[in-house]
Amino acid sequence: MNDTLRERWERLRERVDDACRAARRDPGEVTVLPVSKTFGPDVIQQTAEDLGWRRFGENKVQEIRDKAMALEETGPEIDWVMIGHLQTNKAGVVARLATEVQSLDRPKLAAALDRNLRAQGRTLDVLVQVKTSDEPSKYGLDPEQLLPFLEVLAGYPTLRVRGLMTLAINTSEADAVRGCFRRLRQLRDAAAAHGHDLPRLSMGMSGDFPLAIAEGATEVRIGTAIFGARPYPDSYYWPEASDGRGGTP
Numbered sequence: 210m211n212d213t214l215r216e217r218w219e220r221l222r223e224r225v226d227d228a229c230r231a232a233r234r235d236p237g238e239v240t241v242l243p244v245s246k247t248f249g250p251d252v253i254q255q256t257a258e259d260l261g262w263r264r265f266g267e268n269k270v271q272e273i274r275d276k277a278m279a280l281e282e283t284g285p286e287i288d289w290v291m292i293g294h295l296q297t298n299k300a301g302v303v304a305r306l307a308t309e310v311q312s313l314d315r316p317k318l319a320a321a322l323d324r325n326l327r328a329q330g331r332t333l334d335v336l337v338q339v340k341t342s343d344e345p346s347k348y349g350l351d352p353e354q355l356l357p358f359l360e361v362l363a364g365y366p367t368l369r370v371r372g373l374m375t376l377a378i379n380t381s382e383a384d385a386v387r388g389c390f391r392r393l394r395q396l397r398d399a400a401a402a403h404g405h406d407l408p409r410l411s412m413g414m415s416g417d418f419p420l421a422i423a424e425g426a427t428e429v430r431i432g433t434a435i436f437g438a439r440p441y442p443d444s445y446y447w448p449e450a451s452d453g454r455g456g457t458p
């Protein structure tokens with residue numbers, strides 16, 4: 210395989226382990242979700258074969274559909290994890306092709322996923338995406354809505370709520386970034402006090418994962434640090450990206 214990719218992966222995993230140790234955490238507690246957006250099915254097939262990966266994060270339904278189709282015949286079985294903003298009218302495709310959604314952020318979407326999952330006799334693991342910064346372009350549930358939303362989700366047996374997800378504010382100020390991650394952990398703890406068991410915290414990306422690990426991330430979503438720079442500017446495929454990540458189209 211591409212040696213650079215394997216080297217990048219090994220270096221990244223070392224940095225994740227270092228961040229765990231610095232936070233006095235067991236490295237076995239933190240998994241890495243490879244984010245393969247904009248990279249083609251060939252890259253996914255290679256990494257699946259050479260590194261044994263099965264789970265890949267994508268932020269566009271269209272990309273999941275295209276890649277799943279390309280790998281359908283000869284490719285490995287892939288668990289697609291939706292991490293990007295999800296339009297309600299695309300819930301059917303996600304219900305059919307994904308194994309997990311980390312960007313569940315509103316009741317209408319939950320209802321649409323449930324309806325489609327029932328029709329297909331499937332279930333999904335879900336994380337609730339919470340907005341932990343005041344950046345206007347960010348998707349995610351308002352933190353005040355978390356408890357009522359969790360009550361709504363309890364009525365949908367097709368959706369297995371496993372935890373919370375967030376995107377930190379896009380700034381070079383570490384304190385502000387870390388504050389977002391801390392907020393997500395505190396929201397998780399507050400929900401636990403109300404009887405909601407949310408073991409997973411998906412937070413941290415290539416540029417900020419050590420801060421997320423310090424605040425209790427159980428999963429970091431890593432694209433660039435593994436796959437290299439993406440072929441398109443972020444604004445092209447990531448509408449929720451705020452200015453520093455490419456602007457909102």
Ligand SMILES: *Cc1c(COP(=O)(O)O)cnc(C)c1O
Pocket residue numbers: 244246268292293376413414415416430431432433434447
């Ligand atoms: C692209 C993306 C990531 C990974 O970003 P990198 O900075 O390339 O590691 C993480 N989370 C979401 C929601 C993304 O869209």
